[in-house]
Amino acid sequence: MPTRILPAVGDADAVRSLTSLLSQLPDAEPVAPVTDSTQLVDTLARLAAESVDELPEVVVVHERIGPVPALELIREVALRFPAVGVVLVTSDASPGLFQAAMDHGARGLVALPLHYEELASRVDAVAQWSVGVRRHLGAGPDVFGGAGGTVVTVSGAKGGVGATLTAIQLALAAQASGRSTALLDMDLQTGDIASYLDIQFRRSVADLAAITDISPRVLADAVFRHDTGVALLLAPGDGERGEEVTDTAARHIVGALRSRYDVVVVDCGAQLSGASAAAVETADAALLVTTPDVVAVRGAKRAVRMWDRLQIRKAEETTIVVNRHTRSAEIQPALIQRITGTAVAATAVPANYKELQGAVDAGRVHELDAKSTVKQALWALAGELGLIAGTESAAPRRGGRARGGERAVRSAERPAVTFRRRKEIGR
Numbered sequence: 001m002p003t004r005i006l007p008a009v010g011d012a013d014a015v016r017s018l019t020s021l022l023s024q025l026p027d028a029e030p031v032a033p034v035t036d037s038t039q040l041v042d043t044l045a046r047l048a049a050e051s052v053d054e055l056p057e058v059v060v061v062h063e064r065i066g067p068v069p070a071l072e073l074i075r076e077v078a079l080r081f082p083a084v085g086v087v088l089v090t091s092d093a094s095p096g097l098f099q100a101a102m103d104h105g106a107r108g109l110v111a112l113p114l115h116y117e118e119l120a121s122r123v124d125a126v127a128q129w130s131v132g133v134r135r136h137l138g139a140g141p142d143v144f145g146g147a148g149g150t151v152v153t154v155s156g157a158k159g160g161v162g163a164t165l166t167a168i169q170l171a172l173a174a175q176a177s178g179r180s181t182a183l184l185d186m187d188l189q190t191g192d193i194a195s196y197l198d199i200q201f202r203r204s205v206a207d208l209a210a211i212t213d214i215s216p217r218v219l220a221d222a223v224f225r226h227d228t229g230v231a232l233l234l235a236p237g238d239g240e241r242g243e244e245v246t247d248t249a250a251r252h253i254v255g256a257l258r259s260r261y262d263v264v265v266v267d268c269g270a271q272l273s274g275a276s277a278a279a280v281e282t283a284d285a286a287l288l289v290t291t292p293d294v295v296a297v298r299g300a301k302r303a304v305r306m307w308d309r310l311q312i313r314k315a316e317e318t319t320i321v322v323n324r325h326t327r328s329a330e331i332q333p334a335l336i337q338r339i340t341g342t343a344v345a346a347t348a349v350p351a352n353y354k355e356l357q358g359a360v361d362a363g364r365v366h367e368l369d370a371k372s373t374v375k376q377a378l379w380a381l382a383g384e385l386g387l388i389a390g391t392e393s394a395a396p397r398r399g400g401r402a403r404g405g406e407r408a409v410r411s412a413e414r415p416a417v418t419f420r421r422r423k424e425i426g427r
Contacts, residue, residue, distance in 0.1 A: 002029040003127040004056035008040045008073075009033055009089075010065045017114060018060065018089065025120050031056060037068035044081050045148070055084050057130040058123055063090040063112075071104045078105025079255040080148045082216065083133050085126035089114070103212050149180075149261045150393075151254060152385060153283040154321075156270035157290035157300035162323040162349070165356070165365060166289050166378060167267035168196055172366055173382035175230045177389040179262040182223065182231040186250065186276050187269025188242025191235030197226060198363030204236040205253060209244040214256040228366050231261065242273070250275035254282055263387050270299075272306065281312045285385055285395040288342070289321045292331040297339060304340045315341040319395045321381065324351035343396045347381040349374060 005022050007030065009015045015033050022030040034040045040059070047054040059077060063070050074086050085107040090097060093111035101109050107129055108122040152170065156163035164187070171183040184205065185191035194201065201224040208214055208222050223231040233253070236242055245253075257264045266283065268276035280286050290300040300320060307313045320340055322333050325348035337344040355372045359365045368375040379388075386393025 002027050003058060003123070005030045005058045005060060005123060005127075006040070006043070006056040007033040007060045007062070008035075008037070008065050009060075009062040010035050011062065014062055014064065014089075018062070021114055021116055021119055022060070022123075024116065025123060028123070037065055037073045040065075040073065041076060041080070044077065044084065048081060052083060052134070055081060057127045058085050058087060060087045060089060060110075060123070061106075063088065063092075071100060074101065074106050075104040075252075076255070078213075079252075079259045082259065083130060085130040087122055087126055105213060149182075149258045149264050150285070150387065151258055151264045151266065151279075151283045152285045152287065152387065153186075153266045153268050153276075153280045154287045154289060155268040155276070155280065155303065157288060157296045157303055159270045161270070161289050161291045161296055163269065163289045164191075164193060164196060164267050165360075166287070166321060166323065166349070166381075167265050168193065168365055169368075169375060169378035170382045170385070170387060171230050171263070171265040172228055173379040174263040174265070174387040175228055177387075179387070179389050180231075180260075181229070181263040181265065182233060182257045182261040184233045184254070184257060184264060184266045184279075185235040186245075186266050186279050187271075188235050188245055188273060188275060189239035189271070191267060191269060193232065193267060194234050195363055196360065196365045197232070199224060199226065199232070201232070201234060204234045204241070206236040206241040206244045208233075208253050208256075209246065209249040212252060214252055216260060219256050219260060226366070233257070242275075245275045247274035247278040250278040251282060254279055265387075272303070277307075277310065277312050280307065284397050285393065286313050286318050287321050287345070287385075287395075288318055288340075289323050290336065291324045292322055292326075292329045292333075292336070294331070297331060297336055300336070301340050304342055316343070317396050318342045320344045322348040324353075325349060326351050345381055345384060346394065347377055347384050349377045349381070 087108045088101045091112040107126040154167040175181040185193045203222045266279045290296045333344045383391045
């Protein structure tokens with residue numbers, strides 16, 4: 001069977017040189033080259049959506065590919081398309097770069113200027129590895145057949161506003177609709193998803209912190225499969241271990257989960273860390289949960305401004321979720337939107353803690369009655385975000401429009417709010 005080889009080269013001269021040599025390799029079937037990192041990932045995603053078998057066995061990445069640096073691009077390809085072997089073509093063949101390339105997921109390195117024998121030997125070895133991986137994994141769960149799952153982060157404007165409950169119910173709704181779902185507790189020092197779901201499990205996200213190449217098997221050992229089907233990756237039981245999860249580790253972990261599940265929900269808590277910042281930055285949708293009171297809305301405003309200053313996420317790419325909402329509240333979603341400059345989810349979660357107290361105290365929030373107005377609202381929010389199979393997201397994503405917030409402005413009640421109250425919130 002011919003080996004399909006996809007060159008990813010940004011330089012026109014290098015394209016001609018590389019494709020000329022690849023066309024001379026025995027049993028090689030070079031496909032049309034891609035000229036930048038975005039085109040490469042989009043091409044692989046399109047092929048993977050048809051079938052894993054449609055993916056090329058080998059991708060050859062030139063060091064001058066852009067705009068994403070070559071090593072970061074290799075990591076993304078390795079995480080999202082684990083049965084594709086990647087070869088890096090570079091003028092720097094030093095042991096240091098070789099080790100870095102391997103750490104990022106490359107299966108081989110070829111030095112410039114190109115020589116037929118070296119290129120042929122490396123491509124052949126990587127192609128055999130790719131074929132072996134596909135044969136070993138077959139159609140089992142270790143081959144992800146999509147272009148990568150949807151990542152949604154849930155952060156709190158301050159502690160106690162309901163971010164964890166929101167994250168759990170979003171994950172449960174997505175899983176119940178038939179989408180494979182993972183719930184990641186990135187509230188590293190105080191995260192307590194395990195208590196909400198009454199489980200004990202010795203492994204945590206900290207156990208993956210030092211692993212740069214998170215294989216499907218390693219990931220499977222770290223997650224806990226809940227009775228509902230949701231895969232849980234928990235915060236460490238000893239809060240000080242949260243420091244082991246750096247921003248780089250968080251990117252690797254979220255990327256590994258994205259490559260394995262249709263939906264990844266991340267509970268980031270209310271305190272910003274390097275790890276939670278990395279999760280928010282890379283998420284498809286970032287939610288910020290607040291309650292309709294002065295202190296919480298001020299906290300939401302501070303968080304939005306801080307994310308913007310640190311270039312984590314722009315205000316217009318963030319969605320506020322209003323929890324414990326009542327029609328009689330002086331602070332309504334439309335006012336919160338104007339204060340924070342974000343979108344506001346069209347679905348507001350009603351204030352009805354009596355429905356929750358028993359389930360929360362028992363650690364059985366996954367058993368909330370279907371008639372619960374809180375559960376109904378949170379599952380409706382999951383539909384609004386496109387997390388439920390057959391729904392389309394209305395939440396603003398990177399470069400997206402704030403459609404959910406626009407609907408909130410049109411539909412929210414607008415009781416009179418005093419000038420003094422506006423000034424108190426906006427400080």
